[in-house]
Amino acid sequence: MSAVPTDLSSTTTSADRIRDDAHALEVARALATEFAAGAAARDRERRLPVQEVERYSRSGLWGLTVPREFGGPGVSHATLSEATALVAEADPSLAQIPQNHHCLVDALRLIGSPEQQRFFYAEVLAGRRFGNAVSELGTPNAKTVTTRLSRTPRGLRLNGRKAYATGALFAHWVPVAAVDDGGRAVLVYVERDAPGLAVVDDWEGFGQRTTASGTVVAEDVEVTTLQVLPRHRLFEPPTIHGAFAQLLHSAIDLGIARAALAELRHWLRERTRPWADSGVDHAARDPLTLARVGELVIRLHAAEALQTRAAGFLDAARDRPGPEAVTAASIANAEAKVLTTQLSLDAASSLIELAGTQSTLNRHNLDRHWRNARTHTVHDPVRWKFHAIGDHWLNGAAPRRHASL
Numbered sequence: 001m002s003a004v005p006t007d008l009s010s011t012t013t014s015a016d017r018i019r020d021d022a023h024a025l026e027v028a029r030a031l032a033t034e035f036a037a038g039a040a041a042r043d044r045e046r047r048l049p050v051q052e053v054e055r056y057s058r059s060g061l062w063g064l065t066v067p068r069e070f071g072g073p074g075v076s077h078a079t080l081s082e083a084t085a086l087v088a089e090a091d092p093s094l095a096q097i098p099q100n101h102h103c104l105v106d107a108l109r110l111i112g113s114p115e116q117q118r119f120f121y122a123e124v125l126a127g128r129r130f131g132n133a134v135s136e137l138g139t140p141n142a143k144t145v146t147t148r149l150s151r152t153p154r155g156l157r158l159n160g161r162k163a164y165a166t167g168a169l170f171a172h173w174v175p176v177a178a179v180d181d182g183g184r185a186v187l188v189y190v191e192r193d194a195p196g197l198a199v200v201d202d203w204e205g206f207g208q209r210t211t212a213s214g215t216v217v218a219e220d221v222e223v224t225t226l227q228v229l230p231r232h233r234l235f236e237p238p239t240i241h242g243a244f245a246q247l248l249h250s251a252i253d254l255g256i257a258r259a260a261l262a263e264l265r266h267w268l269r270e271r272t273r274p275w276a277d278s279g280v281d282h283a284a285r286d287p288l289t290l291a292r293v294g295e296l297v298i299r300l301h302a303a304e305a306l307q308t309r310a311a312g313f314l315d316a317a318r319d320r321p322g323p324e325a326v327t328a329a330s331i332a333n334a335e336a337k338v339l340t341t342q343l344s345l346d347a348a349s350s351l352i353e354l355a356g357t358q359s360t361l362n363r364h365n366l367d368r369h370w371r372n373a374r375t376h377t378v379h380d381p382v383r384w385k386f387h388a389i390g391d392h393w394l395n396g397a398a399p400r401r402h403a404s405l
Contacts (some may be wrong), residue, residue: 025168088255
């Protein structure tokens with residue numbers, strides 16, 4: 001456990017501009033190739049991707065969702081999803097670090113004032129990164145927030161403690177979920193180097209090891225009104241904010257599945273021995289292996305199709321918002337999340353099973369795919385996706401509005 005070093009967020013002062021959707025995917029593919037080279041070593045050594053995060057945000061990809069009227073590319077949700085999946089295939093920890101950043105940029109779109117939008121969108125386009133300080137430990141449920149934004153004789157002051165603060169370690173701004181004096185939920189965008197704000201690197205998850213999803217502590221942090229957004233308005237009227245977050249989570253899981261399947265292809269073609277009873281001289285011709293691989297490939301293509309479909313529903317609900325469009329987007333993203341969750345876990349497990357005993361050796365670090373999938377997919381319970389989908393199909397019920405649907 002350590003206090004955050006001072007140099008993790010202080011370097012980015014400019015970023016490239018993404019021109020359009022095609023340019024975004026071109027940049028994402030190039031970065032993914034670059035990031036993949038050291039991903040296994042970073043995971044094994046828990047070496048935080050400081051330079052990679054810097055390279056990632058300088059590329060302009062962290063500004064993909066800034067609206068065009070504010071100078072951003074305003075890409076489609078399908079492009080954002082695929083760009084995220086490409087990076088996740090290379091290194092899912094790197095792909096998860098900006099996940100909350102994108103969600104907090106979306107919050108500006110939904111509940112930011114014109115002044116806040118102008119200021120913070122400009123920050124994003126300049127390469128400044130948003131972290132995350134939303135969740136808390138030791139509270140009765142996920143919606144309970146003990147962090148307080150209080151009006152004092154010295155102005156607004158923020159106090160509280162947050163957990164699972166993905167991205168905060170690398171951030172320039174750390175949006176903190178709090179409750180104000182009137183009991184209303186707010187988001188407070190705090191500068192990372194603000195006096196009284198501490199980011200602690202105490203993340204010890206067995207997967208997604210280099211996300212640095214540690215702790216944020218705020219002690220009497222001074223805040224201005226420009227930094228405070230009305231979080232209580234984030235889902236009223238119904239918005240796509242929750243489904244937007246789910247699209248990014250699904251994209252990360254899709255990337256993990258692709259990575260595991262790519263490893264499986266390599267091992268079956270180049271390293272694995274066939275089972276003695278198979279009657280073949282090469283693992284890639286084992287009939288039972290071929291059947292399993294065929295199943296996984298079909299599920300991969302189905303997951304990709306549902307992911308693209310879900311992104312289209314998000315585009316429609318963003319451009320023409322309304323309860324029905326938001327519900328359709330939420331259900332479509334729940335369907336995609338079911339497939340990407342299950343596929344990432346099964347592909348990562350099948351990699352070890354079909355590749356054989358040699359694949360379990362620590363030097364290969366192939367277990368990172370399952371560890372990453374298992375850790376990331378517990379972000380929200382996929383069993384409740386089945387419930388939401390079934391209740392909507394059978395009873396016409398709209399899902400509840402929060403960051404997990």
